[in-house]
Amino acid sequence: MxxxxxxxxxxxxxxxxxxxxxxxxxxxxxxxxxxxxxxxxxxxxxxxxxxxxxxxxxxxxxxxxxxxxxxxxxxxxxxxxxxxxxxxxxxxxxxxxxxxxxxxxxxxxxxxxxxxxxxxxxxxxxxxxxxxxxxxxxxxxxxxxxxxxxxxxxxxxxxxxxxxxxxxxxxxxxxxxxxxxxxxxxxxxxxxxxxxxxxxxxxxxxxxxxxxxxxxxxxxxxxxxxxxxxxxxxxxxxxxxxxxxxxLGMLSERAEPHQPNNVIASEAKQSITFDNLTFCYHRKHPILDIDRLELPCGQITALIGHNGAGKSTLAQVLCGLQGSWRQKRAARKRGTYLIMQDVNHQLFTESVLDEVLLGMKPQDENLALEILDGLNLKQYADNHPMALSGGQKQRVAIGSGISSGCDVVVFDEPTSGLDYRQMLAVSATLKKLAASGKTLLVITHDPEFILNSCQSVIRMEHGKIVEQYPLSGNEKQLVKTMTENYRDCN
The missing domain is CATH 3.40.50.300 (P-loop containing nucleotide triphosphate hydrolases)
Structure with missing residues (x-):
């Protein structure tokens, strides 16, 4: 028709x-x-x-x-x-x-x-x-x-x-x-x-x-x-x-050796380690069964894996939204911030500026506007968040995570709905956040974003950690892993 x-x-x-x-x-x-x-x-x-x-x-x-x-x-x-x-x-x-x-x-x-x-x-x-x-x-x-x-x-x-x-x-x-x-x-x-x-x-x-x-x-x-x-x-x-x-064939050609963040490399910060992490819904088979997970501090780490591998569940457990694992959930909630896959669940205020100010302590309007400017959202500061496009809402939620002041920020598919230019803007903002000493975990299916942003990679399958490696020197391995199941990618 x-x-x-x-x-x-x-x-x-x-x-x-x-x-x-x-x-x-x-x-x-x-x-x-x-x-x-x-x-x-x-x-x-x-x-x-x-x-x-x-x-x-x-x-x-x-x-x-x-x-x-x-x-x-x-x-x-x-x-x-x-x-x-x-x-x-x-x-x-x-x-x-x-x-x-x-x-x-x-x-x-x-x-x-x-x-x-x-x-x-x-x-x-x-x-x-x-x-x-x-x-x-x-x-x-x-x-x-x-x-x-x-x-x-x-x-x-x-x-x-x-x-x-x-x-x-x-x-x-x-x-x-x-x-x-x-x-x-x-x-x-x-x-x-x-x-x-x-x-x-x-x-x-x-x-x-x-x-x-x-x-x-x-x-x-x-x-x-x-x-x-x-x-x-x-x-x-x-x-x-x-x-x-x-x-996708171009990704391999563009996968140049990744340069680690100089601030991160010089400080040689330690990892946050999780041992014997398990979780299941309603006493059924475990969704997570992780012997050991090391999350490098002060870096951007990509968490990859097929749909249903347990990535989003892991993010919720780490942020205290699911389970009662080890550290009290309330303490984990104070120290971590999760930007959800569906950001409509976490947009609460009447304006974009107020959304970024909501979790900022103490509130600093100039800093909030600076965060919005870095995400190409400053012109929407007075707009209602729910009136924005999907990609713009995504960036508002990212701005709220940045302003939260939490030491660990988890992003669940932060580049879904973003064009190439906006993806690069988010990448640049996350790099600045990591350089300030924050620890970032990014759940993503976006190889372009990983190659532009991340220092290390964790791969999950069937609720388990099956691979973890630094990205520098392993760019082609990442591209191969993420594209091996995509037919006719070249």
Whole structure:
């Protein structure tokens, strides 16, 4: 089904003077896969909400122009009608869950459309096989990792069989093996004649699937390329536009020997050591079973591993949010700060500036503004945090962690939803934090971020620590480890 955006302007306020989209025109042909790329906050997600009808039927604002699905204007359709044509996977998968277990969630969309029970069973069985979800059946939604939740969201939408798929940052919390699975699903949708629109910062997994990459800037489509055309322009050109790596093969070429932080190296600080660390939910099999973990002080350490390896659970235990291990949980909470994978859980105030000031003792507005400036957020100081884009919210939460004054700061996927330029800004801020003597643990599936930021790497699988090494001199080992399960990465 064709999608047409004709002279569309939109503002989330009551005036088009501050419109995020300005007289935008975009034609997407039936069966085409189009990627919307661009820097955080440029309006990519707003375009996706125009296509799936959330604008104007759910989000208030001021709009001019037309959005057509085939020959129908979305303004003349109900959300129920649009949802039968357009299936959406949002940036935060939890926002579209309606059940507490995976089996019911996979069937919910089909049930909501009144399908025959036998047809629902057939469709659910198909998506379980296509998405390799056998190990997630019968699970509580609340006990899934972020990547596992994203897979369930994609599969539940796929089961309803829409003509158009709109995906907003679907790879944000996925490991590279799962991203390879996602690539296959998008390719399968395209082969079946479906129209696919993907809002993404990670471009490499779509280079063999996408027909076009549309670059959004200043509320308009500023550039259009085929993946081959953008890749041919080189990494420096993409980086200048705030775009991520187009080909994972480039990571090995760019993996230059890592230079340790001079302050860290000269001080030769010791490690924080954890022995015999175990944890399980509801007396079931252990999620964590760690003999020994050494976290280097005054460094940025990357914690890597597949989805469901136990990384986020480890972060919660270390910060006193789970379990009663050794040191009292209250003491651990005072000394550590966790920036969650879903930052919506930890944004509390009425302004971005107040959010950064909230945990700062004593409060220092000048320092808070300096932190925001380093994260490219100073211009949003008076904005409400929940009015920001996903990537901007992520950086606000990072700012709060920096201002907390805690000695240990744990970041759970801090670069999900960030473009290349913003990733580098976060990297620079974390380096300054580590240089001041703070100990940083970063859970991430982002090899570009690790190569730019970290001094050491810890790899977890099945709740155990299977590898730990300094990054300097081992850059190519890291790239190989993180890409070995990604098919066609070169």
């Amino acid at each position: 064709n999608i047409s955006l004709k002279n569309v302007s939109f503002s989330y306020s009551d005036s088009l003077d501050d419109a995020i989209l300005k007289n935008l025109n975009l034609e997407i042909r039936s069966g085409e896969c189009v990627v919307l790329a661009g820097e955080s906050g440029c309006g990519k997600t707003t375009i996706s909400k125009l296509i799936n009808g959330l604008i104007p039927h759910y989000h208030s604002g001021t709009m001019d122009g037309d959005v057509l699905l085939g020959d129908k204007n979305t303004a003349d359709m109900t959300l129920a009608e649009i949802s039968r044509t357009v299936g959406s996977v949002f940036q935060n998968p939890r926002s579209q869950f309606f059940n507490i277990d995976t089996d019911c969630e996979l069937a919910f969309g089909c049930e909501n459309m009144g399908m025959d029970p036998e047809e629902i069973k057939r469709r659910v069985a198909n998506v379980v096989q296509e998405f390799h979800l056998e190990h997630l059946l019968g699970r509580s939604i609340f006990n899934l990792s972020g990547g596992e939740k994203q897979k369930i969201a994609c599969a539940s939408v796929s089961a309803t069989g829409p003509e158009i798929f709109v995906l907003d940052e679907p790879s944000a919390n996925l490991d590279l093996k799962t991203i390879a699975d996602l690539k296959e699903i998008v390719a399968r949708w395209k082969k079946a004649g479906k129209t696919v629109v993907v809002v993404e910062h990670r471009l490499y997994y779509l280079r063999d699937v996408a027909d076009r990459i549309c670059y959004v800037k200043d509320g308009q489509i500023a550039h259009e390329w085929t993946p081959a055309e953008l890749e041919a322009k080189g990494a420096a050109y993409a980086s200048s536009l705030g775009l991520r790596c187009m080909n």
